[in-house]
Amino acid sequence: MSFSKTAFVYSDQFLQYSFHENHPFNQKRILLTKDLLYTHDALSEDDIIEPDTISPTILELVHTKEYINVIKQASELSEIDNPEKYGIGTADTPAFKGMFHAAMSLVEGTIKACELVANHDVIHALNLGGGLHHGFPDRAAGFCIFNDIAIGIKYLQQNYNFKILYIDTDAHHGDGVQHLFYNDSNVCTVSFHETGRYLYPGTGKVNERGIKEGFGYSFNFPLDAFTEDDSYLDTFHQGMDEICEFFRPDIIISQHGVDSHFLDPLTHMHCTCRIFEEIPKKIHQLAHQYCQGKWVALGGGGYDIWRVVPRAWAQLWQILNNNEPFTGSINQEWHRLWQSKAPCPLPDSWSDPVSQYKSIPRRKEITDYNNEILEQVLKFTKIAKKSDSDGVKP
Amino acid sequence: MLVKEIMKRNVFTLAQDDRIADAIQLLKQHHIRHIPIINEERHVIGIVSDRDLRDAAPSIFDKEFDQNILNQSIGSIMTSRVITTHPYEYFEDIATIFYEHEIACLPVIYNKKLVGIVTEKDMLYTFIQLTGTHSPSTQIEIKVPDTVGVLANVSQIIAKRKIKIVSVYSYPSPTYDGYMILVFRIQTMNPLVIMQDFEKTEYEMIYPIREEDDEFQ
Incomplete structure (x- = not known):
């Protein structure tokens, strides 16, 4: 098996993660993304790495x-005492x-993606099946059963001596991951x-900064609804420049929820596909600047699994490479494969057509608000930087 | 909710013969703003706030001042006739007392003895708890006619979708007479199904953000 510098971790098993037909979390989006990449000759069978079967005891890390x-019982559809306590049987999970x-x-x-990067088998690895940031130690929440991200981070901590930077750009706050490393100064969650x-x-307010040794190592940017691309x-x-300079990570784990798009039905960030090009580019640069490239993207x-996710995630893989x-334009071959199954016209170009986008009248107010948030979040890193340059320990 | 559930029971106090310097020290040490002054029976005979102490202390611009000022007794600057409350008082009433008397702290008295203290900060914290995010949830606001059974009907719609209600409060609609706004935090990441359910009713979901122009621009 010859590895290129990047790995696309994938197994057909990922598609089994499906609550029911009408549930918004739909893994078909990974197939759509793969096909989009195939039709653009940007992904080949050689890039794809199958994860190994591992013992479920690894779940106990979290x-x-x-x-x-x-979860084992629920998986057999057997009766559970008080399922609600574990978040099971609810509308979300x-x-x-x-x-x-x-x-x-x-x-x-x-775990496979983390292993490949940590062992220098590849420089970057992508697992589009992962990134389930709402999972808690004792309950499912927000479409997430097991918190693969936190398990991956714990696995890296156990086997390698890394300072780990976690970057979460999902439109929803990364509460599960933050919770698990809230008192840990070797894992910085953003x-x-x-x-x-x-x-x-x-959750995810500015004042959630961590506790005990972990104080100052949780960063939250609660951006206003209708934020749009520029802000x-x-x-x-x-934010990322400042935090990286402060934390100096050895490896970056990033979560690429792509629900900040204006077409997404669940959120109101009102951004376009441009941010899903710029976010990976920035992380790519930081990974090379601080971590010799070590980057696991999830x-x-x-x-919106038809018009948004395939393009956004295809760009992520493209930028990793x-x-x-x-x-x-998007290759029409992709339309031939999927248009008949889609409930809406599939996009023709990589960028969003201006005609679909309605700009926001409150733009200035929102930008001001976000600048204020930025200032507040970075209050302590700025102080740390200043005392550093004065030769005083922060 | 009762005062005894939100009050602090570990109260830092002084006697009236203690010095102003002791009070300043106590405020700094414990990051507090009020000190009840008690007698041997734990009766509250006065109260001293950080502002009283600031008034008594010399100005920071005053390079040479009389050290004796700080040795004066607390009794000489304390406010007597202290407004107090009872552990079985309702916490909503505390807010009214704070608002009407323009004060920020109430010693809690039981059988004439000091048993606790409630501050403006405890009050705000309680309100955060009432409206807040105890567990991961989405906030929705619904405009409903101010009539019998509306809350039950709305809750029913949410319950049918197997979604738990984390918190709820209501207020009269500021713009429509005869309407109330119900505010729920519900335990789901996907409010779409609920939104669709409400579209079939007379209740209007004001979700999530009013997209109007900025009135302050």
Whole structure:
């Protein structure tokens, strides 16, 4: 097996992670993404790495034994005492047959991606099946059963001596991951999300900065609804530059929920595909500047699975490989494969047509608001930097 | 909710013969802003706030000042006739007392003895708890006619979708007479199904953000 510098971790098992036909979390989006890449000759069978089967004991790095057993039972559709306590049987995470193995396969994918990068088999690895940031140690939440990200980070901590930077650009706050490393100064969690004023999960406020040794190592950017591209990217670029200089990571794990798009049905960030080109480019640059390239990219949310997710995730893979996003038209071969199954016209070009986009009248107010957030979030890194340059320990 | 559930029971106090310097020290040490002054029976005979102490302390611009000022007794600057409350008082009433008397702290008295203290900060924290995010959830606001059974009907729609309600409060609609706004935090990441359910009813979901122009521009 000859490895290129990047790995696309994938298994058909990922597609089994499906709550029911009408549930917004739909893994068909990975197939759409793969086909889009194939038709553009940007992905070949050689790039694809199958995750290994691993012992489920790895789940115990993050989850309680009790919860793991409950998921095993739910997976057989057997009766569970008080399923609500574990978040199972709810509208967001109903039980489904085979859910244990389906959820486990996503974890295996993320572990594989982490392993490949940590062992220098590849420079960057992508697992679009992973990125389930709402999973908690003892309960499922927000479409997430096992928190593959946190398990991956714990696995890296156990086997390698890395300072780990976690970057979450899903429109929803990365609450599960933040919670698990809230008191850890060797894992820095950064989340850019729509304010929790209305949106799930409601957390991710500026003042959530970590506790004990971990104080100052959780960063939250709760951006205003209808933020749009320019303000989003301004905040993201400035925020990440500052945080990387402060933390100096050895490896980056990033979660690429692509639900900040204006077509996404669940959120209101109102961005275009441009941010899904610029975000990976920035992380790519930081990975090379600080981590000799070590970067594990994961999937996440994304609920317009026809018009948004395939393009956004294809760009992510393209940037992992070439640093240059696709431009121009989408190969019609992809339309031939999928248009008949889609409930809406599939996009013709990589960028979003201006005609679909309605700009926001409150733009200036929102930009001001986000600048204020940026200032507040970076208050402590700025102080640390200043005392550093004065030769005083922060 | 009762005062005894939100009050702090570990109260830092002084006696009236203690010095102003002791009070300043106590404020700094514990990051507090009010000190009840008690007698041997734990009766509250006065209260001293950080502002009282600032008034008494010399100005920071004053290079040479009389050190004796700080040795004066607390009794000489404390406010007497202290407004107090009872552990079985309702916390909503505390907010009214704070608002009407323009104060920020109430000693809690039981059998004439000091048993706790409630501050403006405890009050705000309680409101955060009432409206807040105890567990991951989405906020929705629904405009409903101010009539019997509306809350039950709305809750029913949410319950049918197997979605848990995390918190709820209501207020009269500021723009429509005869209407209330119900505010829920519901345990789901996908409010779409609920939105569709409400479209079939007379209740209007004001979700999530009013997209109007900026009135302050």
